[in-house]
Amino acid sequence: MPTAPSAPTGPIEWFKAARFGLFVHFGLYSLAARHEWVRSREAMSQQDYDRYLERFDPDLFDAGKLARAAREAGMRYAVLTTKHHDGFCLFDSALTDYTSVKAAGRDLVAEFAEAMRAEGLRVGLYYSLLDWHHPDFPVDRHHPLRGTAAEREPRDLARYRDYLHAQVRELLTGYGRIDDLFFDFTYPGMGPAEWGAEELLRTVRELQPGIVVNDRLGVPGDYVTPEQYQPDEPLERDGVPVMWEACHTLNGSWGYDRDNHDYKDPGLLVRMLVQSVACGGNMLLNVGPTGRGALDPRARGTLAAIGEWMEPHARSVHGAGPSAYRAPANSLYTQAGNRLYLHLPVWPLKHIHLPGLAGKVRYAQFLHDGSEIRFRRLDGTQHEHNNLAPPGRSADTLTLTVPVGRPDVLLPVVELILDEPGEPEQPGQPEQPGEPGESDQPGEEA
Numbered sequence: 001m002p003t004a005p006s007a008p009t010g011p012i013e014w015f016k017a018a019r020f021g022l023f024v025h026f027g028l029y030s031l032a033a034r035h036e037w038v039r040s041r042e043a044m045s046q047q048d049y050d051r052y053l054e055r056f057d058p059d060l061f062d063a064g065k066l067a068r069a070a071r072e073a074g075m076r077y078a079v080l081t082t083k084h085h086d087g088f089c090l091f092d093s094a095l096t097d098y099t100s101v102k103a104a105g106r107d108l109v110a111e112f113a114e115a116m117r118a119e120g121l122r123v124g125l126y127y128s129l130l131d132w133h134h135p136d137f138p139v140d141r142h143h144p145l146r147g148t149a150a151e152r153e154p155r156d157l158a159r160y161r162d163y164l165h166a167q168v169r170e171l172l173t174g175y176g177r178i179d180d181l182f183f184d185f186t187y188p189g190m191g192p193a194e195w196g197a198e199e200l201l202r203t204v205r206e207l208q209p210g211i212v213v214n215d216r217l218g219v220p221g222d223y224v225t226p227e228q229y230q231p232d233e234p235l236e237r238d239g240v241p242v243m244w245e246a247c248h249t250l251n252g253s254w255g256y257d258r259d260n261h262d263y264k265d266p267g268l269l270v271r272m273l274v275q276s277v278a279c280g281g282n283m284l285l286n287v288g289p290t291g292r293g294a295l296d297p298r299a300r301g302t303l304a305a306i307g308e309w310m311e312p313h314a315r316s317v318h319g320a321g322p323s324a325y326r327a328p329a330n331s332l333y334t335q336a337g338n339r340l341y342l343h344l345p346v347w348p349l350k351h352i353h354l355p356g357l358a359g360k361v362r363y364a365q366f367l368h369d370g371s372e373i374r375f376r377r378l379d380g381t382q383h384e385h386n387n388l389a390p391p392g393r394s395a396d397t398l399t400l401t402v403p404v405g406r407p408d409v410l411l412p413v414v415e416l417i418l419d420e421p422g423e424p425e426q427p428g429q430p431e432q433p434g435e436p437g438e439s440d441q442p443g444e445e446a
Ligand code: GLC
Pocket: 025, 036, 037, 184, 185, 227, 247, 254
């Protein structure tokens, strides 16, 4: 029997229950509008890249609007790029002038944290371990200055490490309670030793005891971070289940990418979210505000469409997790306590067979409109075409009868109320007349 999820206790519990968050990539690269790696991809000198610094004016960056859009999309937390690989900081740092405060008089991290809290969202900060602006960050293969004389300049990694630790301290002491920290990223040559990861992680937990931290310092954190791919089963490390969060873009780019129209449609995104929950993970969905800091219409529309689905369906996501029951083909289960949620990306013809559930379901309804779904125990002996029943169909199969027309929602969901574990099974309901010409008897048989 599946066990009911326990009440939230430790820091990871809010994160697990939240299931859905907003990722926000904003920075100087948003003005270039051709991917957040633009400086590296085009091997731009600092001087070339400074043209974006000179133009930086986030006059349309409205953290309140962003927070509302996230909440209305059904998101429970949000993560902002406080500094990306280009080194530009969206916060007031005493350690550099390369900040939004110096460039435009705006501490966007402060605005963001305050606005998210005001909408009841948890606050997450992304911090890039790479820094192509810092004079002591190694000129390696990702660095925009690779292949230039800069490769031969002396660079003192220990000095960069101090900077990195001190900036993380600024972020975790200057902005109230921070719920989530997303470091990015470790690669061959730059890893835990270079970042001083163990010490940094200790400091993080000391400064913000309730925080959850990802795994990209190269040492285990509280959750792992599949990026732009969708796990389709629970993730484990050495046979032990791990908490995970899949991060996804709308169109393949994290930063605003004007000419990229490779968008995932909202229906796909909702399926990815539900698949994450069904496999014990979260989904962090990214938006890249424009050069002026606003969400473009496509991002706004996508969030609104997801929100329209989330409004009636949130309880199959928030506080839900994997089910011990095995979902039939082309469907996904999530479960919260004694409520089992059957998600139907492919609409069936009239009947859905649920193995193992006969005698266990007290009531069934569509989640979008609360309309009853009738059901019965599959009993081959009552079928005229008994010999056509698939041989593997077990007697404990429950059969739902659904309308021929697919409900007009991004992803139809049937909510099954299970008998509480340990409770006696419900007595059989009286048989009700089936549709003419149908041998099915809606209403469960004992
Ligand atoms: C990758 C990319 C980076 C992006 C991040 C999001 O590490 O380098 O641009 O911010 O993924 O997870």
